[in-house]
Amino acid sequence: MTGNPKYRRLVVFGRRQGHRLRPQRQALMRDLLPQIGIDLTPDGDPIQPRDLFADGTKEVWLEIGFGAGEHLAWQAARRPDVGFIGCDPFLNGVSALLDQIAIENLSNVRIFPDDARLLMARLGGGGINRLCLLFPDPWPKRRHHKRRMVTRENVARFADIMADGGEFRFATDHPEYGRASLIKLLDEPRFRWLAERPDDWRERPDDWPETRYEGKAREAGRAPMFLRFERLACSRAQANSV
Template structure:
């Protein structure tokens, strides 16, 4: 069963249309400088080494599935003392993110272009101050729900990785994924839902910028869930 879970694909395709020459150049030149190295199990990622020899003073944040990188780069600009790790297997999105990183000139982002669970398995415990899972693939068919990223075992691992007081942010625009997220995250003993009224999850927080995907509103109205890691 563990081997089946390890092999199960939780993300979609790896490539889309052919990359432009400039995008491919960024993958060839900039990505190797920003790529996060994940050691073989049971090794752990050296976060100080990953961010230039010292731990970021304001902590490390993890974004899973950063798409084209708008949110990731915005957070890096607004929080220069934070080290951000972005995971995204879709290489066309990675190329767009690299272009934004280059334009913004931020140096506090590291990228991983494969399954985020590999990073999660290799991070030290209590090493994350914030985690984002924004608009994951909804896998809407019932038989595919086992592929959804938000699962009990995922939340268990987040609980191990996050420091007390750290924030977990989930977002979806899929009407079937919202109750799924709530049903899995709200009863989890390691997390406290920060919503006090419906507006708290229907309204975008001020420090949560819209992405191009959200502006398209492909599936429905976005909802924003915030949880605190309790000790």
């Protein structure tokens, strides 16, 4: 899947696999993943997200780093008219999401079991209506900051692949990563922060279920922040001058 030499310089930081998968999960990886997995054929045309889903799919949402997949499965069960793409290289999490897809018979989920940057590099522009990045690894040590998902380069790529009027959702329980990310997101002229009062970033909207990492953060006494941005149809500078 990642054989394209163009992408070989990308390195996934963090674990690819934890404990050995139970036989039932192994069977899902063998039988279900090939049916709904996204394969990046070398040097193919850009992938149009809508083409991955059934006719009549109204929007496509992308979740980067879905962990055990509970947020993605919750959303997919409630929005059968939306196509969901989940990216995560951690194979135990992929198998957990496959389990939920099988139990709930979800037909609107596709999985890229690898580094999201590989997929984003191949997606055509403007096809993602919502992008969720929930509790990405904060890489707290300064020398590891370049491993973070929220970099200026990636923020620009998020804006490239998103549709006009789309929404970017970001959560973290790490205050310094939150502040550093907010600065980069505010600097991207195609994003507009949707917060109007402090509770807008302190409280999670009702259509956004708690993830496993949020639960762990709260147990440890850390208050998460929830950032929502609109992907503007034109740059903010253009919007302000109208």
